[in-house]
Amino acid sequence: MIKFLIKGVLRDRSRSLFPVLTVTAGVLLTVVGFSWINGVQSNWLEVTAKYQTGHLQVMSRAYAEEAEQSPLDLAYIGVNQLANNLQQDFPELIWTPRIKFGGLLDIPDENGETKVQGPCMGMAVDLISKDSPEKNILNLQDSILRGKLPEKSGEILITEEFAQRLGISMGETATLISATMYGSMALANFTVTGTVRFGVTAMDRSTIIADISDIQRVLNMEDAAGEVLGIFKDNLYDNEEAQEIAARFNSKYSDPNDEFSPFMGTLLDQSGMEDYMNMIDQFGGIIIIIFIGVMSIVLWNAGLMGNLRRYGEIGVRLAIGEDKGHLYRTLITESLIIGFIGSVLGTMLGLAFSYYLQAKGINIAFMMKGSTLMISDTFRADVNAVSHYIGFIPGLAATFLGSLISGLGIYKRKTSQLMKELET
């Protein structure tokens, strides 16, 4: 029977072409949309983990409460011991301390007076030690545009955009004006050895990267750090595992009655990430529901038109004794075949386009000028296993719903009038 229906669909193009095209277009958009949202989500998680929170993050409890403001006065003291404990207890992660700080970068003229200055966002990481994991985590070597990575104490990297704005050349001295952990003003001279570009507008605007031991000295933070970041060695975030590690750590080391005891949070715990991710998931679901709705209406209409065109055929089939229910079911099966063909074509085209967007991406830096989001300027799609079947949901559901409604007309035909209708 199905073989017979397939033959009918393939041979009578006027019966299948328009619905197949509609389903193909809808499925294509669903696959591309899903892969795109997936890409944005993965990108956001990856960038946030790399530059902001890690997959897991240990801070003092007081710091964790105001983490978005990076309150250095609440930084964790005793970070060397903490990092050792983390390395020992959770060797499946790379642990690295960081200090985020704000301030001004001041460029002196030949008399030592301010030539130009600008507000900067600072990140202190282990830059110099031989076995530093940060060069890989931050992908520093590939991000260098001019100059070289710092090799000794007192050297810093700044972003290319910031360097151009300040008009600074490599090897020039820059004075960092910031505040110590205890709130005093802190001044320190650094040599700019290189410029970098991360491809994240919020980072590229005015970031400086310094070695953590330099910043600990300048900001009076000996053996202290704002946070210790943990990154899974395979670089893939596993929320369940992260939650389990955080729970184990907090039960062993964290004391709710001591605001300066360490507290571990997961990537999704930080900065409302979990809410954002849920929102994106819901947004993806809404897109699929909209596609199903719109395509169902279009296919319902196509079904009605088809039924009008096949008015005679249906009449004859009823006249020769075909059961209405059987006829209704064959129309639905026929539409499911059309839906399947459209879904296959749409998924193939959608995947091709998504793979292209995954490789090339679209640069939206022009839209991110004032953005503070830790998200890459180049949005890329991310094709995963779900991308390969997600399109079949709206493709089959819409054709099924469309024919379910349009086919109801069969039950309105009166057998007694069939011969009369056919004569006309």
Add this chain to the structure above:
Amino acid sequence: MNHLKHIILFVLIVMMTSGSNGKDQTLSGNQILEKVDENYGSDNKIMVATMIIHGRRGTREVTSKTWVKGDDQSFTEYLAPAREKGTKMLKLGDQLWMYSPSTDRTIQISGHMLRQSVMGSDLSYEDMMEDPKLQNMYNAQVIAEETYMDRPCWVLELTAVKEDIAYHSRKIWVDKERFVALKEDRFARGGKLLKTTEVKKVENMDYRWVPTHAVFKDVLKAGEGTEFMVESMEFNAEIPDYIFTKAALRR
């Protein structure tokens, strides 16, 4: 001669304050403010003070020596702790420079940096830059009479007459006899309380009443506030002019 001048000044203050009880009601808010400013005012002064900063994580002490000339020139050198020693600040009119010996750089503090805390205390650079004469910035009204620290006080409500000042309004408790502000609340334009000051000790120095121990509290900041203790104060001191130059910062 100088000594005689001081005696006359002291007698005048005593006469003025002893007669004030009967004349309380006749003084307007602005007249009281003028007397408060007069009490603090001096051509030159040299002061050594210690700030005890009670932060969320403990207490720190910072000692400084300040040379002041008139209303708009001051030079401060930090003496302790070792980390801050040698840091200097120069205020000339509405400009403020800071010198850091570790970088050998002189930086002008302006814009949003003025809102930063001075050495981690509850005072900001903006507070340091304020015109010391309140009557130049505010219009005062007496709103109540209260006793504070066993001293009869006028409660004055000060409303800004200028746009570009840090605190839109203030409430001060002025000692009726000594014309010293014993307590102060500073408010933002929207009426939010930003800072408080409570004077704990007032001493007579060089024939004038000087608050020598006060507690400043930035209400928006955690911690127990900053105690400001005057260790010595020399009025009308001889201060060479070169002190108030940028060149002096590097000496």
